[in-house]
Amino acid sequence: MQELCDPSAFKALVLEWEAKSKTYENSYTLLVGTLDLLRNIENAEEKIFNTAKKLTLGLLDSDLVPKQALITLRQSIHACDLIVLSTANYVEAAKGFTAALLERQLISLYEYNRLVILATNTDWEKYSVECFNMGDVKIHTFYRYLQQEKYPLKVPDKVFIDDPQFNDASLANESLEVVVVDNAKNRSYKRNTGFERVFW
Numbered sequence: 001m002q003e004l005c006d007p008s009a010f011k012a013l014v015l016e017w018e019a020k021s022k023t024y025e026n027s028y029t030l031l032v033g034t035l036d037l038l039r040n041i042e043n044a045e046e047k048i049f050n051t052a053k054k055l056t057l058g059l060l061d062s063d064l065v066p067k068q069a070l071i072t073l074r075q076s077i078h079a080c081d082l083i084v085l086s087t088a089n090y091v092e093a094a095k096g097f098t099a100a101l102l103e104r105q106l107i108s109l110y111e112y113n114r115l116v117i118l119a120t121n122t123d124w125e126k127y128s129v130e131c132f133n134m135g136d137v138k139i140h141t142f143y144r145y146l147q148q149e150k151y152p153l154k155v156p157d158k159v160f161i162d163d164p165q166f167n168d169a170s171l172a173n174e175s176l177e178v179v180v181v182d183n184a185k186n187r188s189y190k191r192n193t194g195f196e197r198v199f200w
Helices: 008-019 024-040 046-060 067-079 091-103 108-113 135-146 169-174
Strands: 082-092 116-124 128-132 158-161 179-180 195-198
Touching: 008 024, 024 128, 046 091, 067 082, 067 108, 082 091, 082 135, 091 108, 091 116, 091 169, 108 116, 116 135, 158 169, 169 195
Parallel strands: 082 116, 158 179, 179 195
Antiparallel strands: 116 128
């Protein structure tokens, strides 16, 4: 966002969000604010994709994407009937991220095509949010996808998450197994069964 719009205006929105309680509503307000900042950007969706791809390529080239995460991703694609990348970010950003993995040949074209992306969808003609894929919405987005694609309606077998107490809480609560990617924010999280913590 800082590369696409006025960085000081974006920073002000983030600071305002950080000063409030961590809720879906406050995060939605931040998203709407960032959309307003993008109104004067031509081809915003294409620029979000390209920016996310460029930033991901930089992280990959600097060896800042954990190798074990990429190995696990590839293994999961081959082992599972359905593998989903669920993010609160714009769908264009998620697609830019996976396109960078493909460009660096860290996933194959077959693996790339097997990845299902569930993310925040935007009506770029109106600059309005169609689906803000955050918090409780994440599990509903997953169930909706299963219904649309005629998969059996069932809870996720396994999720890899880093924010089990807020952004990924619905996925953590519904899944049979939860793998938490360790960070300072989630160290207090645990559950009795189907739980693993990894330190990538």
